[in-house]
Amino acid sequence: MKTTVLLIRHGETEWNTLGKFQGCTDIALSDEGIKQAELLKNKLKGDFDYIYASPLSRAFDTANILASGIDKEVIIAPEIREINFGEWEGLTIHEIAEKYPEVFKAWRIDKTESYICGGDSSIHNAADRARKCILNIVSNHKGKKITIVAHGGIIKAGLIGVFGWDMTMYHKMALGNTCINTLTFDENLKPVLVGLNDTNHLNYETKTV
Numbered sequence: 001m002k003t004t005v006l007l008i009r010h011g012e013t014e015w016n017t018l019g020k021f022q023g024c025t026d027i028a029l030s031d032e033g034i035k036q037a038e039l040l041k042n043k044l045k046g047d048f049d050y051i052y053a054s055p056l057s058r059a060f061d062t063a064n065i066l067a068s069g070i071d072k073e074v075i076i077a078p079e080i081r082e083i084n085f086g087e088w089e090g091l092t093i094h095e096i097a098e099k100y101p102e103v104f105k106a107w108r109i110d111k112t113e114s115y116i117c118g119g120d121s122s123i124h125n126a127a128d129r130a131r132k133c134i135l136n137i138v139s140n141h142k143g144k145k146i147t148i149v150a151h152g153g154i155i156k157a158g159l160i161g162v163f164g165w166d167m168t169m170y171h172k173m174a175l176g177n178t179c180i181n182t183l184t185f186d187e188n189l190k191p192v193l194v195g196l197n198d199t200n201h202l203n204y205e206t207k208t209v
Contacts, residue, residue, distance in 0.1 A: 001143040005134065006048065007158065007181040008066075008149045010059040011036040016177060019092045022058075023085035023118060023153070029058050036178040036202060037065040043201035046070035049144040052077040052137060054151060062178065063149035074149075079133035080158075082151035083126045086118030114167035123157055123167045130154050131161025138185050155181060162191050178202065 011033030015022050029037070044066060052075045053063035059082075063074045088096050097104045100117060107114050107123070114123035137146060150158075152175045160169050162183070175181070175197050182195035 001187050003138050003142050003185045004145040005138060005183045005185065006044075006145070006147045007134075007155045007183065008040070008062070008147060009152050009155060009175050009177055009179050009181075010054075010056075010062040010149060011040075011065075012177040013058050015090075020090055021085050021088045021093070021096070022151075023082055023089040024056070025089045026056050027058055029061050033058065033062070033177060034065070037062045039201045040178045040180075041066050041068070044147070046072065047145065048072075048147040050075065050137075050141055051147040051149070052080065053149040054078075054081045054154070056081055056151070059149045059151060063147070066147065066149065077133055077137065077148065079129050080148060080150045080154060083116070083123070083153040083157060084119030085116055085153075088117050108171055109168065111166035111168050114170065123160070123170050126154060126157040127161035127167070129161075130158030134158050134162060135189055138189060142187065159193070163193070173197070176202075 011029045013022065013027040013033055014030050015027045051063055051067050051072055053060045055076045055078055060074065067074050103115060103117055107116055112124065116122060120126045137148065155175055156170050156173050160167065176199045178199065180195065180198040184192045184194055
C-alpha cells in the first residue's frame, strides 16, 4: 500500500522577489504568487485526498486556491510552518553574510547541526520537526494521496529529516515557488523521492499557440 505526498512550496511573495528571508514573518502572496497558485491548481485538478498547509498566510492561501471548488478542506499543520530565522528575517543572504559572518559560515558547512540565528536554533531542529509532521500525516492517511503546502526552507529540512541526509544538503537544493516535490512511502514509512522542484505548470501559458 503506497502513500503519495506532494510537498508544495507556496506562491511568490514580494519578499521572494527581493531575495529576503521570510521565515516566520507572515508575508502575503503577491499578484504573481496568486497567478502561480492558479496555474498549479489547473495542473493538479484536485487529484489528492487530503490537503494540509502551514498556518502562515502565503502557504495557507496557496492551499485554499488549490482546494477551491473541489470540496476539500485545508487542514492547518502548525509543525510544517517555515523555519524561524529570527534576526535573519527581512535580510538578504548577502546582508546576513556580512552581518553574521561566523554563524553564516557555520550554517553553510556544518553537517550535523547547522545553527541559525532564530527560534528553531538549527536546521537539524527544523528537520526533526518537519520529519515528525510529515510521517505523522502519512501514518494517518496510509494509501492516500496527500498535498502539503509549506515553504522552501522547511521542505528542504523535511527532506533532510525524512532521508537522513546531512545538513549541508539544505544548500544543495533549489525549490521554486509552487514547485511540486513528490515522495512515496510504503507501509513501513520507508520513503522514496520521486520528483523534485517540478514547476512545469508555470510554463503552461507559453505553451499555447
